[in-house]
Amino acid sequence: MLGPVILAASRSDKMRRFVSAAPGTKQVVARFIAGETVDQVIPVVRDAAAKGLEVTLDVVGEDITTPEQAAAARDAYLELVEHLEPLDLGPRAEMSVKLSMFGQSLEGGHELALANVRPVVEAAAAIGTTVTLDAEDHTTLDSMFAVHEELRKDFPQTGCVIQAYLFRTEEDARRLAANGSRVRLVKGAYKEPASVAIQDKAEIDKAYVRILRILMEGDGYPMIGSHDPRLIAIGQELARSAGRKLDEYEFQMLYGIRTDEHVRLAAEGHRMRVYTAYGTDWYGYFMRRLAEKPANLLFFVRSMITKN
Numbered sequence: 001m002l003g004p005v006i007l008a009a010s011r012s013d014k015m016r017r018f019v020s021a022a023p024g025t026k027q028v029v030a031r032f033i034a035g036e037t038v039d040q041v042i043p044v045v046r047d048a049a050a051k052g053l054e055v056t057l058d059v060v061g062e063d064i065t066t067p068e069q070a071a072a073a074r075d076a077y078l079e080l081v082e083h084l085e086p087l088d089l090g091p092r093a094e095m096s097v098k099l100s101m102f103g104q105s106l107e108g109g110h111e112l113a114l115a116n117v118r119p120v121v122e123a124a125a126a127i128g129t130t131v132t133l134d135a136e137d138h139t140t141l142d143s144m145f146a147v148h149e150e151l152r153k154d155f156p157q158t159g160c161v162i163q164a165y166l167f168r169t170e171e172d173a174r175r176l177a178a179n180g181s182r183v184r185l186v187k188g189a190y191k192e193p194a195s196v197a198i199q200d201k202a203e204i205d206k207a208y209v210r211i212l213r214i215l216m217e218g219d220g221y222p223m224i225g226s227h228d229p230r231l232i233a234i235g236q237e238l239a240r241s242a243g244r245k246l247d248e249y250e251f252q253m254l255y256g257i258r259t260d261e262h263v264r265l266a267a268e269g270h271r272m273r274v275y276t277a278y279g280t281d282w283y284g285y286f287m288r289r290l291a292e293k294p295a296n297l298l299f300f301v302r303s304m305i306t307k308n
Ligand SMILES: Cc1cc2nc3c(=O)[nH]c(=O)nc-3n(C[C@H](O)[C@H](O)[C@H](O)COP(=O)(O)OP(=O)(O)OC[C@H]3O[C@@H](n4cnc5c(N)ncnc54)[C@H](O)[C@@H]3O)c2cc1C
Pocket: 133, 134, 135, 136, 161, 163, 184, 186, 187, 188, 189, 190, 225, 226, 227, 228, 229, 252, 253, 254, 257, 258, 274, 275, 288, 289, 290, 292, 293, 296
Protein backbone atom coordinates (compact mmCIF):
# COMPACT_ATOMS: atom_id res chain seq x y z
CA MET A 1 0.00 0.00 0.00
CA LEU A 2 2.72 2.47 0.97
CA GLY A 3 4.89 1.87 -2.10
CA PRO A 4 2.64 3.66 -4.63
CA VAL A 5 2.16 6.61 -2.23
CA ILE A 6 5.92 7.02 -1.87
CA LEU A 7 6.36 6.73 -5.64
CA ALA A 8 3.76 9.47 -6.15
CA ALA A 9 5.66 11.61 -3.63
CA SER A 10 8.87 11.04 -5.61
CA ARG A 11 7.35 13.30 -8.32
CA SER A 12 6.36 16.10 -5.94
CA ASP A 13 8.52 19.22 -5.61
CA LYS A 14 6.92 20.04 -2.27
CA MET A 15 7.90 16.62 -0.88
CA ARG A 16 11.36 17.00 -2.40
CA ARG A 17 11.90 20.22 -0.43
CA PHE A 18 10.46 18.69 2.75
CA VAL A 19 12.49 15.46 2.59
CA SER A 20 15.71 17.21 1.56
CA ALA A 21 15.51 19.60 4.52
CA ALA A 22 14.40 17.04 7.11
CA PRO A 23 16.74 16.29 9.98
CA GLY A 24 18.11 12.78 9.76
CA THR A 25 17.68 12.58 5.97
CA LYS A 26 21.43 12.60 5.27
CA GLN A 27 22.02 9.62 7.53
CA VAL A 28 19.38 7.49 5.77
CA VAL A 29 20.38 8.67 2.28
CA ALA A 30 23.98 7.63 3.00
CA ARG A 31 22.89 4.00 3.13
CA PHE A 32 21.97 4.08 -0.56
CA ILE A 33 24.16 6.85 -2.00
CA ALA A 34 27.91 6.24 -2.01
CA GLY A 35 28.91 9.93 -1.79
CA GLU A 36 28.18 13.36 -3.18
CA THR A 37 31.28 13.84 -5.34
CA VAL A 38 33.42 11.80 -7.69
CA ASP A 39 36.29 12.07 -5.18
CA GLN A 40 34.09 10.40 -2.58
CA VAL A 41 32.96 7.57 -4.85
CA ILE A 42 36.38 6.52 -6.17
CA PRO A 43 37.50 4.98 -2.83
CA VAL A 44 34.18 3.06 -2.81
CA VAL A 45 35.02 1.68 -6.27
CA ARG A 46 38.52 0.69 -5.08
CA ASP A 47 37.07 -1.00 -2.03
CA ALA A 48 34.54 -2.94 -4.13
CA ALA A 49 37.30 -4.08 -6.52
CA ALA A 50 39.41 -5.25 -3.57
CA LYS A 51 36.49 -7.45 -2.49
CA GLY A 52 36.19 -9.00 -5.97
CA LEU A 53 33.08 -6.96 -6.85
CA GLU A 54 32.41 -5.07 -10.07
CA VAL A 55 30.50 -1.79 -10.19
CA THR A 56 28.20 0.21 -12.41
CA LEU A 57 28.35 3.87 -11.46
CA ASP A 58 25.34 6.16 -11.59
CA VAL A 59 25.56 9.93 -11.23
CA VAL A 60 22.14 10.55 -9.66
CA GLY A 61 19.77 12.96 -11.35
CA GLU A 62 16.76 12.76 -13.68
CA ASP A 63 13.93 14.88 -15.09
CA ILE A 64 16.13 17.89 -15.75
CA THR A 65 14.47 20.99 -17.24
CA THR A 66 17.11 22.79 -19.35
CA PRO A 67 19.63 21.81 -22.07
CA GLU A 68 22.36 23.29 -19.83
CA GLN A 69 21.52 20.76 -17.11
CA ALA A 70 21.66 17.97 -19.68
CA ALA A 71 25.11 19.13 -20.77
CA ALA A 72 26.18 19.28 -17.13
CA ALA A 73 25.05 15.65 -16.70
CA ARG A 74 27.18 14.64 -19.69
CA ASP A 75 30.15 16.51 -18.21
CA ALA A 76 29.69 14.83 -14.82
CA TYR A 77 29.98 11.42 -16.51
CA LEU A 78 33.01 12.56 -18.54
CA GLU A 79 34.64 13.67 -15.29
CA LEU A 80 33.86 10.25 -13.84
CA VAL A 81 35.59 8.53 -16.77
CA GLU A 82 38.70 10.67 -16.16
CA HIS A 83 38.75 9.45 -12.55
CA LEU A 84 38.16 5.81 -13.52
CA GLU A 85 40.97 5.69 -16.07
CA PRO A 86 43.89 5.52 -13.58
CA LEU A 87 42.16 2.69 -11.66
CA ASP A 88 42.55 0.55 -14.80
CA LEU A 89 39.53 -1.61 -13.98
CA GLY A 90 38.26 -1.79 -17.58
CA PRO A 91 34.81 -3.39 -17.77
CA ARG A 92 34.82 -4.11 -14.03
CA ALA A 93 33.76 -0.45 -13.53
CA GLU A 94 31.06 0.52 -16.01
CA MET A 95 28.43 3.29 -15.89
CA SER A 96 24.65 3.45 -15.82
CA VAL A 97 22.82 6.48 -17.21
CA LYS A 98 19.26 7.76 -17.22
CA LEU A 99 18.43 9.43 -20.53
CA SER A 100 16.03 11.82 -18.80
CA MET A 101 19.11 13.34 -17.18
CA PHE A 102 20.62 13.83 -20.66
CA GLY A 103 17.62 15.85 -21.87
CA GLN A 104 15.24 13.17 -23.21
CA SER A 105 12.07 14.93 -22.03
CA LEU A 106 13.01 18.40 -23.37
CA GLU A 107 12.04 19.69 -26.82
CA GLY A 108 13.92 17.62 -29.41
CA GLY A 109 14.83 15.45 -26.43
CA HIS A 110 15.47 12.18 -28.23
CA GLU A 111 18.21 13.70 -30.41
CA LEU A 112 19.53 15.79 -27.52
CA ALA A 113 19.83 12.76 -25.22
CA LEU A 114 21.57 10.78 -27.96
CA ALA A 115 23.97 13.64 -28.64
CA ASN A 116 24.77 13.97 -24.93
CA VAL A 117 25.16 10.28 -24.17
CA ARG A 118 27.32 9.44 -27.21
CA PRO A 119 30.49 11.18 -25.94
CA VAL A 120 30.09 9.35 -22.62
CA VAL A 121 29.86 6.00 -24.41
CA GLU A 122 32.89 6.94 -26.54
CA ALA A 123 34.92 7.96 -23.48
CA ALA A 124 33.90 4.74 -21.70
CA ALA A 125 35.03 2.66 -24.69
CA ALA A 126 38.35 4.50 -24.75
CA ILE A 127 39.12 3.21 -21.23
CA GLY A 128 37.86 -0.30 -22.00
CA THR A 129 34.46 -0.09 -20.37
CA THR A 130 30.87 0.55 -21.30
CA VAL A 131 27.54 2.17 -20.44
CA THR A 132 24.12 0.70 -19.63
CA LEU A 133 20.95 2.72 -20.32
CA ASP A 134 18.62 2.50 -17.31
CA ALA A 135 14.88 1.99 -17.88
CA GLU A 136 12.70 4.83 -16.59
CA ASP A 137 8.90 5.14 -16.82
CA HIS A 138 7.16 3.40 -19.73
CA THR A 139 6.61 6.58 -21.76
CA THR A 140 10.38 6.93 -22.24
CA LEU A 141 11.19 3.39 -23.38
CA ASP A 142 10.71 3.55 -27.16
CA SER A 143 13.17 6.43 -27.22
CA MET A 144 15.59 4.60 -24.89
CA PHE A 145 15.57 1.46 -27.06
CA ALA A 146 16.09 3.56 -30.21
CA VAL A 147 19.08 5.31 -28.59
CA HIS A 148 20.40 1.90 -27.50
CA GLU A 149 20.11 0.53 -31.04
CA GLU A 150 21.82 3.59 -32.48
CA LEU A 151 24.72 3.45 -29.99
CA ARG A 152 25.20 -0.27 -30.55
CA LYS A 153 26.05 0.35 -34.23
CA ASP A 154 29.42 1.75 -33.08
CA PHE A 155 29.54 0.35 -29.52
CA PRO A 156 27.86 -3.10 -29.49
CA GLN A 157 28.69 -3.60 -25.82
CA THR A 158 26.29 -0.79 -24.78
CA GLY A 159 23.69 -2.27 -22.42
CA CYS A 160 20.07 -1.53 -21.61
CA VAL A 161 17.52 -2.38 -18.94
CA ILE A 162 14.14 -4.10 -19.25
CA GLN A 163 11.44 -4.22 -16.56
CA ALA A 164 9.57 -7.47 -15.80
CA TYR A 165 6.40 -5.63 -14.69
CA LEU A 166 5.64 -4.25 -18.18
CA PHE A 167 3.44 -6.24 -20.56
CA ARG A 168 5.73 -5.26 -23.46
CA THR A 169 8.88 -6.71 -21.95
CA GLU A 170 8.72 -10.33 -23.15
CA GLU A 171 8.70 -9.05 -26.71
CA ASP A 172 11.56 -6.61 -25.98
CA ALA A 173 13.53 -9.47 -24.40
CA ARG A 174 13.10 -11.67 -27.50
CA ARG A 175 14.37 -8.87 -29.76
CA LEU A 176 17.32 -8.01 -27.52
CA ALA A 177 18.29 -11.63 -26.87
CA ALA A 178 18.36 -12.27 -30.60
CA ASN A 179 20.65 -9.35 -31.36
CA GLY A 180 23.22 -10.25 -28.70
CA SER A 181 22.76 -7.28 -26.35
CA ARG A 182 23.87 -6.87 -22.76
CA VAL A 183 20.53 -6.70 -20.94
CA ARG A 184 19.81 -6.04 -17.27
CA LEU A 185 16.49 -7.49 -16.16
CA VAL A 186 14.81 -5.83 -13.15
CA LYS A 187 11.32 -6.03 -11.66
CA GLY A 188 10.66 -2.31 -12.28
CA ALA A 189 10.69 0.63 -9.87
CA TYR A 190 8.21 3.19 -11.23
CA LYS A 191 4.51 3.78 -10.60
CA GLU A 192 2.91 2.34 -13.72
CA PRO A 193 -0.80 2.06 -14.61
CA ALA A 194 -2.59 -1.30 -14.94
CA SER A 195 -2.97 -0.61 -18.67
CA VAL A 196 0.76 -1.19 -19.22
CA ALA A 197 2.08 -3.09 -16.20
CA ILE A 198 1.34 -6.10 -14.01
CA GLN A 199 0.31 -4.89 -10.55
CA ASP A 200 0.47 -8.13 -8.57
CA LYS A 201 3.89 -8.86 -7.02
CA ALA A 202 3.70 -12.65 -7.44
CA GLU A 203 2.74 -12.22 -11.10
CA ILE A 204 5.68 -9.85 -11.62
CA ASP A 205 8.00 -12.53 -10.20
CA LYS A 206 6.56 -15.11 -12.62
CA ALA A 207 7.07 -12.70 -15.53
CA TYR A 208 10.66 -12.12 -14.33
CA VAL A 209 11.36 -15.87 -14.58
CA ARG A 210 9.77 -16.16 -18.05
CA ILE A 211 11.80 -13.22 -19.34
CA LEU A 212 15.02 -14.38 -17.73
CA ARG A 213 14.61 -17.74 -19.45
CA ILE A 214 14.34 -15.91 -22.81
CA LEU A 215 17.54 -13.97 -22.06
CA MET A 216 19.45 -17.02 -20.83
CA GLU A 217 18.47 -19.09 -23.84
CA GLY A 218 19.25 -16.25 -26.27
CA ASP A 219 22.64 -15.08 -27.48
CA GLY A 220 22.98 -11.89 -25.41
CA TYR A 221 24.61 -11.25 -22.05
CA PRO A 222 22.00 -11.37 -19.25
CA MET A 223 22.46 -9.20 -16.15
CA ILE A 224 20.23 -10.34 -13.29
CA GLY A 225 19.29 -7.13 -11.42
CA SER A 226 17.57 -8.30 -8.25
CA HIS A 227 18.03 -8.85 -4.51
CA ASP A 228 15.29 -11.47 -4.40
CA PRO A 229 16.85 -14.73 -3.07
CA ARG A 230 14.35 -16.88 -4.95
CA LEU A 231 15.02 -15.19 -8.29
CA ILE A 232 18.77 -15.38 -7.72
CA ALA A 233 18.54 -19.15 -7.17
CA ILE A 234 16.30 -19.52 -10.23
CA GLY A 235 18.74 -17.37 -12.23
CA GLN A 236 21.60 -19.73 -11.35
CA GLU A 237 19.49 -22.71 -12.35
CA LEU A 238 18.41 -21.15 -15.67
CA ALA A 239 22.02 -20.27 -16.48
CA ARG A 240 23.11 -23.84 -15.77
CA SER A 241 20.37 -25.39 -17.88
CA ALA A 242 21.13 -22.96 -20.76
CA GLY A 243 24.75 -24.19 -20.59
CA ARG A 244 26.15 -20.76 -19.67
CA LYS A 245 29.55 -20.48 -18.01
CA LEU A 246 30.00 -18.22 -14.97
CA ASP A 247 31.36 -15.38 -17.11
CA GLU A 248 28.43 -15.52 -19.55
CA TYR A 249 25.99 -13.69 -17.27
CA GLU A 250 26.18 -11.62 -14.09
CA PHE A 251 24.29 -10.61 -10.99
CA GLN A 252 23.68 -6.97 -10.10
CA MET A 253 22.48 -5.44 -6.85
CA LEU A 254 22.20 -1.93 -5.48
CA TYR A 255 24.80 -0.34 -3.19
CA GLY A 256 23.70 -0.63 0.43
CA ILE A 257 21.20 -3.47 -0.11
CA ARG A 258 21.93 -7.09 0.91
CA THR A 259 25.67 -6.38 0.95
CA ASP A 260 26.54 -9.81 2.45
CA GLU A 261 24.94 -11.36 -0.58
CA HIS A 262 27.21 -9.31 -2.92
CA VAL A 263 30.28 -10.85 -1.29
CA ARG A 264 28.78 -14.36 -1.07
CA LEU A 265 27.95 -14.52 -4.79
CA ALA A 266 31.37 -13.13 -5.77
CA ALA A 267 33.07 -15.69 -3.50
CA GLU A 268 31.13 -18.45 -5.30
CA GLY A 269 32.80 -17.30 -8.52
CA HIS A 270 29.91 -15.29 -9.93
CA ARG A 271 30.34 -11.93 -11.58
CA MET A 272 28.66 -9.59 -9.11
CA ARG A 273 28.20 -5.93 -10.02
CA VAL A 274 27.12 -3.30 -7.51
CA TYR A 275 25.04 -0.41 -8.87
CA THR A 276 26.72 2.46 -7.07
CA ALA A 277 24.88 5.78 -7.14
CA TYR A 278 26.46 9.06 -6.09
CA GLY A 279 25.86 12.79 -6.43
CA THR A 280 23.71 15.49 -4.91
CA ASP A 281 20.44 15.11 -6.85
CA TRP A 282 19.52 11.90 -5.01
CA TYR A 283 15.81 12.56 -4.27
CA GLY A 284 14.14 10.42 -7.02
CA TYR A 285 16.57 7.53 -6.56
CA PHE A 286 16.21 7.63 -2.78
CA MET A 287 12.39 7.69 -2.86
CA ARG A 288 12.32 4.61 -5.13
CA ARG A 289 14.48 2.79 -2.56
CA LEU A 290 12.02 3.77 0.19
CA ALA A 291 9.09 2.58 -1.93
CA GLU A 292 10.68 -0.84 -2.50
CA LYS A 293 10.82 -1.58 1.19
CA PRO A 294 8.40 0.30 3.47
CA ALA A 295 10.58 -0.70 6.48
CA ASN A 296 13.08 1.82 5.08
CA LEU A 297 10.41 4.50 5.50
CA LEU A 298 9.90 3.58 9.16
CA PHE A 299 13.66 3.81 9.70
CA PHE A 300 13.63 7.20 7.96
CA VAL A 301 10.73 8.54 10.03
CA ARG A 302 12.33 7.25 13.25
CA SER A 303 15.61 8.99 12.43
CA MET A 304 13.71 12.27 11.83
CA ILE A 305 11.98 11.98 15.21
CA THR A 306 15.23 11.16 17.01
CA LYS A 307 16.93 14.20 15.55
CA ASN A 308 14.11 16.56 16.62
C1 LIG B 1 21.39 -3.29 -10.29
C2 LIG B 1 19.98 -2.77 -10.36
C3 LIG B 1 19.65 -1.82 -11.29
C4 LIG B 1 18.33 -1.37 -11.40
N1 LIG B 1 17.98 -0.56 -12.42
C5 LIG B 1 16.66 -0.26 -12.60
C6 LIG B 1 16.20 0.44 -13.75
O1 LIG B 1 16.99 0.82 -14.64
N2 LIG B 1 14.88 0.71 -13.87
C7 LIG B 1 13.96 0.30 -12.93
O2 LIG B 1 12.76 0.52 -13.11
N3 LIG B 1 14.37 -0.35 -11.82
C8 LIG B 1 15.68 -0.63 -11.64
N4 LIG B 1 16.07 -1.33 -10.51
C9 LIG B 1 15.12 -1.50 -9.38
C10 LIG B 1 14.25 -2.72 -9.57
O3 LIG B 1 13.29 -2.49 -10.58
C11 LIG B 1 13.51 -3.08 -8.26
O4 LIG B 1 12.70 -2.00 -7.87
C12 LIG B 1 14.43 -3.40 -7.09
O5 LIG B 1 15.55 -4.15 -7.51
C13 LIG B 1 13.68 -4.22 -6.04
O6 LIG B 1 13.30 -5.46 -6.57
P1 LIG B 1 14.03 -6.85 -6.20
O7 LIG B 1 14.18 -7.62 -7.45
O8 LIG B 1 15.26 -6.59 -5.45
O9 LIG B 1 12.95 -7.64 -5.36
P2 LIG B 1 12.12 -7.26 -4.07
O10 LIG B 1 11.11 -8.32 -3.92
O11 LIG B 1 11.67 -5.84 -4.09
O12 LIG B 1 13.19 -7.39 -2.91
C14 LIG B 1 13.75 -8.62 -2.50
C15 LIG B 1 14.45 -8.38 -1.17
O13 LIG B 1 15.57 -7.49 -1.38
C16 LIG B 1 15.65 -6.54 -0.34
N5 LIG B 1 15.38 -5.19 -0.88
C17 LIG B 1 14.92 -4.88 -2.10
N6 LIG B 1 14.83 -3.53 -2.26
C18 LIG B 1 15.24 -3.01 -1.08
C19 LIG B 1 15.40 -1.67 -0.62
N7 LIG B 1 15.11 -0.60 -1.38
N8 LIG B 1 15.86 -1.50 0.65
C20 LIG B 1 16.17 -2.55 1.44
N9 LIG B 1 16.05 -3.83 1.04
C21 LIG B 1 15.60 -4.06 -0.19
C22 LIG B 1 14.63 -6.94 0.68
O14 LIG B 1 15.24 -7.81 1.59
C23 LIG B 1 13.59 -7.65 -0.13
O15 LIG B 1 12.82 -8.54 0.62
C24 LIG B 1 17.36 -1.81 -10.43
C25 LIG B 1 17.71 -2.76 -9.48
C26 LIG B 1 18.98 -3.26 -9.44
C27 LIG B 1 19.32 -4.31 -8.42
